[in-house]
Amino acid sequence: MSDLKFKGYAIHDTNKWTDFKVIDFAPKRVEDFDVDVEIQYCGVCGSDLHTVSGGWGQPMLPVIPGHEIVGIVKHVGPKVTEFKIGDRVGVGAQIGACLDCANCKNDNENYCANGPIDTYNAKYPNGDIAYGGYSAAIRAHEKFVFPIPDAIESEVAGPLFCAGLTVFSPLVRYGIGPGTTVGIVGMGGLGHMAVQFARALGADKVVLFSHSDRKKEDAFKLGATDFVATKVGADVFKPWAFSLDLIVSTMNVAEGFPLTELLGCLKVNKSLITVGLPNDPLPGIMAASFTKNGVTMGSSHIGSKKEALEMLKLAAEKNVRPIVQVLPMSKAGEALQAVENGDVRYRYVLKADL
Template sequence: MSTPYKFQGWLGMDKDSVNGKMVWGDYEPKTWTESDVDIKITHCGQCGSDIHTLRAGWGYTIFPCCVGHEIVGTAVKVGSAAKKGIKVGDRVGVGAQAGSCLKPDCEDCSAGLENYCSRMVGTYNGKYADGSKSYGGYAKYTRVPSHFVFKIPDGIASADAAPMLCGGITVYAPLTHNGCGPGKRVGIVGVGGLGHFGLLFAKALGADKVVAISRTRSKESDAKQMGADDFIATDEDKDWAKTHRQTLDLIVSTVSSPKMPLGQYFRLLKTQGQFIQVGAPEDKIPSFSAFALIAKGVKFGGSSIGSPAEIDAMLKFAAEKKIKPWIVTRPMKDANQAVLDLEDGKARYRYVLVNEPEGAHL
């Protein structure tokens, strides 16, 4: 079905695209169905997943690929079978997931765990059941099934909402799943795009104590402004694992380094504490002794983004608590340079690409 607008975006053509070599071009969106929503993109946050995918670091990338899965914009076309009461003109967003089977006999989908469905479709670098590809938000427009499109609350600016849709939910979900709140002491490993959300949400959820854990103290001042009550610098604090042993109930790790000191992190946990990994390194995580878990009944787990219901709950919570991420906006036309800067660790703490007004040229 023809539209009065073109689907155009920054396309990674091969693994070298991660080196600032994406190319602006047309692409064919998913086949239209009456449950879909077309979105004119105003903002798209940048995620570490974009880097991993552009260089095919996690495995096979379906080139050409348009990355970006922290999308906010305006609904410009809404199918007759669209869900959630979405209307043309609504301000809406899309996170890292654009599809799942949604079948009644799927244990995950029927339990509201669509993000764990074996037929999960990523917002980019994925394929729908009909074989059409998914393309992300470094673009002018996108098309997504309405089940995975979210209305943005009035209390959240579009630039702030965008990074919440992946970065925010990736830490909000494990925090809420694992009891973050009054009576809990929570550690966040890594003060970056994900970790800074962890600090903001852990504090807003009412944790008794929030501890930022990083290699150096270069971000300590920022972390404390975000809500950290204490700070551990693992490369600088002598005997840090011994000094802070058994002081935390829950640790959420946002780092993606294959060299992280897992065994020492476990020492920070109280008896029956929980360590949840959300950062996804391209290499294997470090080995550790089973006794690090057995001796204290510690649980080691993982978490992947969040379900649509959890994303809606997070957005409502963020609006109520007036949570504001630390972002830097960049013009969409400068996406290649922003990718290079993100890879160099320059973001403080999330880059958000912004499309120019209609009629402006890239």
Template sequence: MLTVNAYAATSATEPLSPMTIERRDLGPHDVLIEIAYTGICHSDIHHVRGEWSPGAYPVVPGHEIAGTVREIGPEVTEHAVGDRAGVGCMVDSCRRCVNCRKGQEQFCVDGNTLTYGSVGKDGRLTQGGYSTHIVVPEDFVLKIPEGIGLDAAAPLMCAGITTYSPLRRWSVGPGTQAAVVGLGGLGHMAVKLAHAMGAEVSVLSQSLRKQEDGLRLGADHYYATSDPETFGKLSGSFDFMLNTVSAATDVDTLLSLLGVDGALVNVGAPPEPVSLDVFSLLSNRRVLAGSLIGGIRETQEMLDFCAARGLGAEVEVIPASGINDAYERISASDVRYRFVIDIATLK
């Protein structure tokens, strides 16, 4: 066992604090990664605070991990010591079910093993990336190409794939009128990616406070949802909308902005249910859908796409001692656009 430094939540109400955890010995197909940077995802906060379901403690959050391979098991073939490596939201799955065989491990029929807060095959609670090292099966380790800094690459493991996957699934590209709802950790990557794919991109945000940023990131248009004229002006305008907001939204009003066969895809996960008038779907034959991260092959595809175009997340790097403050700032929407922990500050 390897004992490593970490930052953990000990309950749903206490601040996160330093502790040590044990990482398992390497198996034949395992990879040991020395973590350089870990992004803070809003999902970390939901999980730590028990907002989605009761959790087990202590738990080390973090599923946006970037670092360097330091050791490999004797039967590892896809990774070598010194490789730049990433880990996202999953660290294992059954590998056998119909979805896993299709490369959609996020929908594993038997349930995948999440990077933190899951029970692994060894019967122990998985612990995430707010730590100096992690051991992961080689099939769930991603290659981070040169051309992306490890700090800017870390959030791609969740924010990047979470937005890339539905953009690809709904064939967003040249000729597409695409809208991104919310310009936060997910939304800013959605803007970058949709622009790189060739779509005409609009941002729908509560105010025009981030308009300059949105246009710089690749948006062609920027609208304030607090302005009642916005919805009348944009009625029926979009082919595709990606809702990245993790708070409750007026789904019917958003659907009204779609043209015929338009799709509204939700990737934000509010803790409370949302309501829907089915006539919002019947009109214009609209689609309301959801999307959950992406499989390992698609995540690698996303990383390669970003590297080829020089895309990375907009990050604010913080020391581990700033994690609790960052949680409060994220909850207040006070980040542009992803906090990333410098894991060297844990050593």
């Protein structure tokens, strides 16, 4: 066995969600397909904030968040075939699945019928608790470990495994490529990846819908072809009526979600997919808002291993990179506060320091 230290930064009280304390924890009991990873970096995802602050409900406490993990393989189980000691790898938002149901067997393990196991604030079927990446080490089944291409630097790789995969999966599943026009709502951690992946996949046009025009310049730099500041009012959507092949919404707050206006921008029978998961219900909407162009609304849950490997290859080839600000892991509370304040350009990454 390796001599990894399983300790991490934990929250003990959802009312004190910036008050991280270092704890020792027991990783999942070791199994034959497990890989032990010494963590170097972990991205700070909106999910971390929703979880530690209780926005998505009461978490299991203490909770160690973090699911945009980058590290080095330090130990592999006897049945591991994909990795060897010393490999540079990532772990994302899912750490387990039954790997036996029809969904798992069809590259849909992110929709495992027996419940995907989240990387933190989750329990394995045997009762072991999953702790996340604001820590020194993590143990994971090799299915949920991703090889990092040489071209992608460790410091920026983490956000690909949640933010990147979460937007890549719907773009691919809804057929984005040459000849298509994509709308992206929100220019945060997910949105700034979605713009880049839409272009990397070959979309002709990427229209970024953002509340104000503060991030307009950055959006164009990342590949957006058009920018719509939505706070101006409902009229700004009109030029885009019947224009978009897909909308991926990363909006994380329900209040002010211009749902009817966005749906009106879709071509006939196309879809709006929300990967943002606000704490509150989405605004009420008339069924008639879907009839004008016969559109559909839905969601998406991270992505599969197969998609993750495709995403990493494309990111390496087309230079898709998260824009990150790096802080020591001991400043996790500061990073989460910045996420709460909407004050991140465009992803915090914590550098391991335990």
